Amino acid sequence: MAHIDENPLGPHLPLDPLPGHSSLGRLERVLRRGEFAVTTELNPPDSANPEDVYERAAVFDGWVDGINAVDASGANCHMSSVGICALLTRMGYAPIMQIACRDKNRIAIQGDVLGGAAMGVCNIMCLTGDGVQAGDQPGAKPVFDLDCMSLLETVRIMRDNSKFLSGRKLTTPPKVFLGAAINPFAPPYDFRPYRLAKKIEAGAQFVQSQYCFDVPMFREYMKKVRDLGLNEKCYILVGVGPMASAKTAKWIRSNVPGIHIPDSVIARLEGAQDQKKEGKQLCIDIINEVKEIEGVSGIHVMAYRQEEYVAEIVHDSGVLKGRQPWKREPNPVDQLVAERIERTRQGVEQNQQQMAETAAHHPH
């Protein structure tokens, strides 16, 4: 039987646009169908070897609906998100391209949005980004020309109005599904739901949350979100992940900004025989709790340096309910590339004079 997210004429063909969808991607299809979505994060390599990216992406095969290509997370230098997306789309993965405002101004960002969409990126995640102080190059110039909100609005304007921020026209707008980040676990707590409302107003269609370790606190947040009716306007994916040990958890709590880990979690990890196993179990328990909360549309599994556990966590928590996410997403330009390669292989010679002649008579 053909997969539900497959072109009926053959799996090698790109998907047809669906009414009301803003992208051609599968993540949007899964969410709009009301299925529980699973996304994850690819640990970006510190190398120029494409194999590193492919190896790291292969462990997610068939377990996730989208892979976040992080944009220098924590302000540490890694392979760029545009580069990772170029590699992933080439292999048929469905990346979520993250754009952080820390490193690029509005000129570079709008260019990257167009470039990403042209490569076949269907999901773009708009972030402010950590401060440069947090990373390995604290002497860098922090750009922050846009903030996450104005970035969302910029991409939405590009997509819906076919215009740059300046008002200049685009001939083909980027068809992307827009994402943003939320952190319900940082002050000012009572402003956080309104901030989500602002993000939705600016253009967010799905959001991924920061690591959720404090379920009661998240429940409280979701209550307010439901009161404001925000869960109907936007898909909320809860950030979860395994902690390797109580020591790691403590280190993260005091060193990584914006991650709230209650004492009870650390106590539970400390009390366990096998802390790594307990960390994974804790993650599964949290997933089982949050998936029941009304308004939650999926999970975002962040297993930094434990990527091999993602499949296990997704399997053991049973959130996919037997559904198998699609593995290979055909790139719209695949056929063009194949034709080009075929012509090169056949050795069709180019007649430069003739080409110049044609160009002269058909000016753009």
Next chain:
Amino acid sequence: MADAVQKPGNAAPAKKAATGAFTPAGVSPSRRARHKYTVRLWAVRHSRFFEWFYHRFAQGFLLLHPVWKLLGYQRVERPITFVERHVKGFLFDCRMCGQCALSSTGMSCPMNCPKQLRNGPCGGVRANGNCEVEPDMPCVWVQAWKGSQNMAKGDAIMNVQKPVNQSLRETSSWLRVTAEAAAAREAAAAGKDA
């Protein structure tokens, strides 16, 4: 690379480092002129008063529109900018972005945020309500939220702000607001006559 030796000053990172807490490198994108935030925090606590005062002040400035026009907006730009920089610099640690958003941010200047966020707090705010980047500074947006609660039109914090127009830096936002209000008033009057 940043100096390995932490210098006291600005956010006193050395003291912070001694307690074992997370200390960012001793660099901040927004160097501060002062070491304390007393006046800035006082202004946020009295945001209701400043809102009222600014409303009156803007009306007064608009009444003076014929004067500015007579002298020429170009010519008064420099002295007014000088006054604005120092008055707002003292009260709000103003950074002269030239497009003041204080009325929509609870009288807490968003340009003091190391990420210059104009639409709300980032996800890195510490549990004690301080900044992720400068651990000793109260988060500009936690303050903004507090300030906006006191204000009559505090709901303006919900508006999505446009990106900063960098070409307006170091210009007077008082004069710009006045000129725009006067132009709008004249356009309305012209519409009525027609």
